[in-house]
Amino acid sequence: MQVVYKEITVGIKDLSVLDGRYKALTVELGEIFSEFGLIQHRVYVEIEWLKFILKDLALVKVDPFLLEKLDRFTIDFTEADAAVVKKIERTTNHDVKAVEYFVKERLESAGLSPLKEWVHFACTSDDINNISYALMLKKGKKVVADFLETLLKALEETGLKHKSVPMMGRTHGQPATPTTVGKEFINFAWRIRHELFILQGATVQAKINGATGNYNAHYFVYPEIDWISAGERFLGQSLGLEPLLFTTQINPNASLSFILHSLVRSAAIIIDFDRDMWGYISLGYFRQQLKAGETGSSTMPHKVNPIDFENSEGNMGLAIAMMDHLAVKLQKSRFQRDLSDSTVLRSLGSALGYYVIGVKNALKGMGKIAVDPSAMVRDLEAxxxxxxxxxxxxxxxxxxxxxxxxxxxxxxxxxxxxxxxxxxxxxxxxxxxxxxxxxxxxxxxxxxxxxxxxxxxxxxxxxx
CATH class of the missing domain: 1.10.40.30 (Fumarase/aspartase (C-terminal domain))
Structure with a gap:
């Protein structure tokens, strides 16, 4: 059974709320972190590495027209193509190898068979995989940062608008030295701005140095090539990533962990904000605007609950738990490689999804409130x-x-x-x-x- 919610098709039997109830809130991340998104990025990396071998390293002489033809492999990539990759994977039982075979098949179909064995040249699967996730993270970071910046602007606007409205402070929940509504919003704005600055400035790292990180195969067949410089050019100039040199088979994920820990801190700040707003609404300092048709309680008709801030708090808690696990787990590997990171990385989009839901609901809650200065003055004077x-x-x-x-x-x-x-x-x-x-x-x-x-x-x- 299918239902339509906010013009987004939602499956009643979807296991995850990210693909069900909250699909409309996470649609921006779906194209990036879905299975389709991961496969698409893997195909893109394979093609870009092939182009680099042909153009920058000139290991094979080809007509420049062929390079443009290769671009169509990624530009025209469709869900049907992704389905073909998944079909190949059922035989290989290896997701990255399935992508390699898919690209080779497309080359053969395009009359480019001589290039087939240059696909995946000197690569281990995590060379392709870690670059794909790095590109996905770079895009996802931009999506998340944009929403966080929207929340920041809302906090700033509210703070400036109400900078002179006196409000009783509360320490330990008890009446305390007065403040102003605006100053309290600016407290949160300052904290969010600090983390946003860190997030926006964070670089994303990637490696392409082979099976144990030493360019072994690369150097064996072409010892005359400066592979370290070549890798830096490919990652830095071609893909806009920060090159990693000192790794095992896998990316140690330091930049990913750095970004996730920044998001953990900003998520904690937003939870702090959600809880304060919940309390101020409870005290009557803020009124919630009514919406026709909405129900606050199934049994108490009078209620207007602060559900958006509660929703934000709950989803930010999930985001923190997932991001904290990812940030710690993905820096660990047995010797030069194990696969425990691979299954965890697939939940990166889910962690960011819960985060985005939290930000959007905090924004939604802010859009419903109105300051009640008279209630605050009465409290102060009392x-x-x-x-x-x-x-x-x-x-x-x-x-x-x-x-x-x-x-x-x-x-x-x-x-x-x-x-x-x-x-x-x-x-x-x-x-x-x-x-x-x-x-x-x-x-x-x-x-x-x-x-x-x-x-x-x-x-x-x-x-x-």
Whole structure:
């Protein structure tokens, strides 16, 4: 049975939510990390290496027209072609060898049989595989970074818009020194911006140095060629990757782990944001906009639940678990090679998929909220004891005895009013009268320190 959701066909019996319920949220990654995407990238790498052998190394004399003909192998690659590769794999029981045989068959069909044995020249399977995943990661990193940047911009816009709206801080869940709505959003923006900078600047590494990383076969048949420089040209200039020289048969995946750990940190930041938003909605600081037809509870008709932030939190947790496992596991191999990495790498797209779902739902949640300044002011004014902090600090400056202890006796665990607080100020002996008047004029909503200035400073420094 098939249903259509947001113009994306979803199978009712799909095992993974990434291909089922959340397919519409992960469609950008499907073309890259699906089985089709992996096969397509493998074909591309085989063809590019063949072209490099023909053009750069000139090991075979060919008509330049043939190079353009080879490009059609990847440009015109279809799902039907991928199905042929999978059919070959049923015989070879080796996915990369199946791609090699597929390319050879296409060469033969195109009248290019003399080039067949130059396909996969001096390569081990992971030369093709690690380059394919590197190219996929490079594309996937761009997709993820673009969504993260969209979230960053939303945080910045909200922070700037509400930089002057006072809000009670909460430490340990209890009323604490006031802040502003805008400053709290900018706190998250600064953290996300830092990780986005790392993510966007991260290079992706790859190797093409043979069965144990020493160019053994390459050097044996062509000792006159500088294979180290050749590999660097192929990876760096032809494919835009950072060449790796010091490896076993497999890529040690340092760059992949570096990128994944950055994503783990940004995912943790987003979970922190989701939880704060959940709490602020619970406190009434933010109202959620209603949508006709939506239901908040199957039994309680009044409810409008913060489901988008909850969804984001849950999926980011899955993303962190998967990315952390990938980042650690993929740096380990028994001796020069084992295959435990191969099966794990196939879940790279899933890890990024859960991450993208988390980002998109955080954005969706932000799109539904509206700040309620009156609720925040009521909360602030109901807690005049928050002024105990600035008052005891002023008492220290002017030499009053035991300022902290005296205000603790007045306020801790009690509900006091402005009258009690003003009476306390009137009883101060060493604080000058003009400063006491300043203390009595201070309201809790005004006690936000440099929160507004810090928002402005963020845009002055971080955005430039």
């Amino acid at each position: 807690n005049p004891e928050l002024l105990a902090e600035p008052f005891q600090t002023a008492m220290r400056v002017f030499g009053e005895e035991n300022p902290y202890e005296r205000l603790k006796d007045l306020t801790r665990g009690k509900r006091i009013g402005r009258r009690e607080l003003d009476g306390f100020v009137d009883g101060l002996e060493k604080v000058p009268e003009d400063f006491r008047l300043r203390m009595k004029a201070l309201s809790v909503p005004q006690y936000t320190g440099l929160a507004e200035h810090l928002v402005d400073l963020y845009f002055q420094r971080e955005k430039n």
